[in-house]
Amino acid sequence: MPAGFRRLYKQSFTDIEKAAKAWQRLSEKARDGLSQHRKQVTGPLHKQGWKGEAADSGFYFMENIELRLSIVQIEAQAIARVLDTTKWRMEQAQTDLRNAVKTAEDNHYRVDDDGWVSAPASTDSIPRNDPDGQATLNVESSMLGEYRQWIQQALDDARTASDEGKRALSRLLGDILRDTNPAAMAETVRDIRASMGDLGIQDPQVPDDPKEAKEWWDALSREEREEMIALYPDIIGRTDGLPASVRNEANHLSLDQQLDIAQNDNTIDKSHSTDDYNQALNNLQKLKDRLDQSDGAPRGKELYLLKFDGFGDGKAVIAMGNPDTAAHTAVLVPGTDTTMDSVPGQVERISRLQNEALKRSNGESVSTIFWLDYDAPEKNLSVASDDRAQDAADDLRKFTGGVRAAQGDNRSHLTVIGHSYGSTTVGAAAAGGKGIGADDVIFVGSPGTTVANAGDLNMDRSHVWAGASHNDPIVNWASGLTLGTNPAEHVYGANVIEVGNGGHSSYFHDNTPGLYNQARIIVGQQPTSAEPWGPEYDPIMEVVPGL
Template sequence: MSGAAPAGAARAASGDFALLRRFDPAALHEAAAGWRRLSAAAEEAHQQHRRRVEGPLRGQWRGADADRAFRTMAGTERELDVVRVEAASAALVLETVAERMDQARTNLSNALRRADEWRLPVAEDGTVGLPPQAPADRHDPDARVQRQRDVLLRAQLQQRVDAALAAAREASDRGARALGRLDADVLTQPRLFGTLRECAADTRQVAADLGLAAPYVPDNRDPARSAAWWRSLTPGQQQDLLALHPELVGRLDGLPATVRDRANRLVLAQRLDALEAGNAKGSGLTYEQWGARQSGLRALAERLDGEGGSGGPDGEQPLLLLALDPDGDGRAVVATGDPDTADHTAVLVPGTGTTLNQVPGQLDRIALLRDSARQAAGPGQRVAVVSWLGYDAPEVDGSVLTTRRAEAGAADLRRFTGGLRVAGGGHRSHLTVIGHSYGTTAVGAAAAGGAGLQADDIVAVASPGMAAEHAADLHLDPAHVWAGTARDDDVSLATGTTLGPDPTLPAFGARTVGIDTSGHSGYWDPGSESLANQGRIIAGRTPNPSSPR
């Protein structure tokens, strides 16, 4: 029988066979590591620019010149984000190609070892042949049977060689196509807005070019599982996810606060860039909605940047963006101080009418709460306070008279506080959850359901009802449930109706807190007993039950 290769078998005249045999993935892995270092350096440069340049200047510089300068600084930060994301994309491409090529080389090596076992020769172009046949063998029945077996084995082996070469070529072609998209034209063709939007589109297309499925990310149902998943990743995998899929990482309860902040700041920059590069038409929003969302995100970004300096004397970052969802009325979770390292942590849940546009005002409140708690806790104690707008707060309409919005956000609040318990590893902070107005209804609904909020103390300020009949229903010793309402706060007119009994009444079973402020929004007035008492509870101390009038 002839020793020629089967019809249709692939040829590697270009030297692909020899190249694949010699392939060493080390060079591609090294190149990928270099791109990853560049991505990390761009992120670090962005953070340093925000903390040491823009942040301090925003607190001091005003006027037309300042506005122009800040626009230029914003452009610089966008370009650094582009470098961060595209460099991470390049690293992903190179790592993917290296792994696929190395697998193809391994498959080829295995095929060649089998060729040696079967005594089948393989030419320099990858063609599998047959062993030489002596003239006498053509008339030997046993030799003819062996020859037929060799022909079948050669066909199998040729398929394996061809498949390995085809896989290597496909990996190379996909990688070349994906890398071709990362040409940095968003940097060489400067424009005010749209660079991050185009960059995000490029990275999505890179994944499509490589044929990559969406990465596995937990479903955010179990903070402990999310925390374990994050710790199981290599630093490179973590960096890639932060740069290429920040929207998936930033939403996960149980991850470190600083990790979520890095992810969500990039999400914020991308969403704001997309809004500022477009217009209401085609966005599905009215002009008023588009403008409100843009102004809300810009105000949040400026506030985060404006407090992006080195922080307080304990070196903590002043603000951490733990969650962001601009859709609808918008949701945002922001911490002042790091909950993962704090000795005392508080979560403030706002009430009726709170939207993304009101978040800057909520940040003022948590800053005052943190200062008050620091004074109560004493030197050396770290305090973090979180503004948790993680639910759809009701408008001033019929929805405020039902527990529907509170019940809808209850599981999210429980998951968030559960995430605080696992994100810090073995560190356990004294945790206080404070609700204001309808926020107390949300806190009560969350605390009464499931396994509760895992809080050490719960505070209801200006509560219209906590969606519970008694403090003992909140999965907490009633001695650590506190309630207080100003005498002239009109919210008292709504208590005992549809949202539950007044938590300041003895029958509810909570302990009352001394309140010396007026109205529905004065509970954080600087120097007030109302603020000081909340600070004492956050610090694990007993508040004053009454205060002078």
């Protein structure tokens, strides 16, 4: 007789459901505690500049608490997922079992309390030497075998679901939180990957298109969203189109994980060498240090980590203020020699842009974004080729499309700023596909934008702005060579703004016309103009090339 028939047939899964919800609540409590600790404890201490031996010891202790809260958030969410998945699969097996019994009984087969299926009572009186009766018996016997097999398969499925769930749960043990375990987060990542593998759970297939990604996210329940953030932070954090607050939370989890992996257990991803991981550890620690300084920042000055990559020179996309809700949003694309080492300086630049824009915004909110999601060239390559700009163009278009998708009905006034080789990248992105969807584009200190004039940027030329200092060596030596026309020249056809006569970085210095005018454009106001470089622009040249 089938083993476990009676138990599965009558099994209630209420206890498993309650347990899964309890673990889900624990995960949420840990997440909330982590957020409050960062905003109310470590954040203010970082902001006040607490330094010294006592500070180092205190931060080490408090950051260990935060790491443990992260681990509880992640592991509790994983346990909830394992319980939910096991419950669902066993319920499916139970449904199959009950359907098998019902179908058999509807066809007059007998199923006893132990799950044994017998032929209908009507066949008991059929003579064995009756040819017609024998045919009937053969049919009944065949169906008898099918019903028995159906019941056995349901029981086997339930047993498999139970065994796989038990194995998956056994990996998620609290002993990773022991005091002597420096690789707790790395072990958590490894354990969860193995646990999900035990159940055959695949990574979420998030749409690549930002609009479709937003629709996918909006369709998830609150519990499903919490699960995605906790179990797949690397995927959620890098997905354009999702809310900035969601990406920020996911990326902070992922950053902690990547730091621990790089420092303690870099065998998880064997595609990188030890040297690669050492460089990544250095990059990621610099990123974390800068983000820590803004924990607990006042409303509008908080940083949102929208994307990062520690390998190589490092990549980072950071917003100051929430771009999803801002009335005005500016994206700054930096240029030559920008690496993870440059993050503090780039954050300072977007802060200055935001400060000046807020002075002119009539109370409306402003978010500024530092976008380094490409491999910016080294100085010796800055005027040689537009290859890196072209390689980055699609990613920049996708990012600005994601900003628009995440904003939804709150269509912010969007300005994209390209500085140095960043202007080459912005130009390549704007000229390709359907453009970057910006209301205004600003080029400052540009060696060229890959196009001959502003009419090639898939937008109204009257909203293309350019500024170039006569003391900027990049503009003087690189424009017009291999990356295209200087956008501040007459022939380009952009609006030329006053920027002063500083050096290549002066466009973002306080109390300069370059910073003031960029801020005016960001909030939709008219900047002060300057005389374009070179011969006067002639629009006929666009119609009859060569004139």
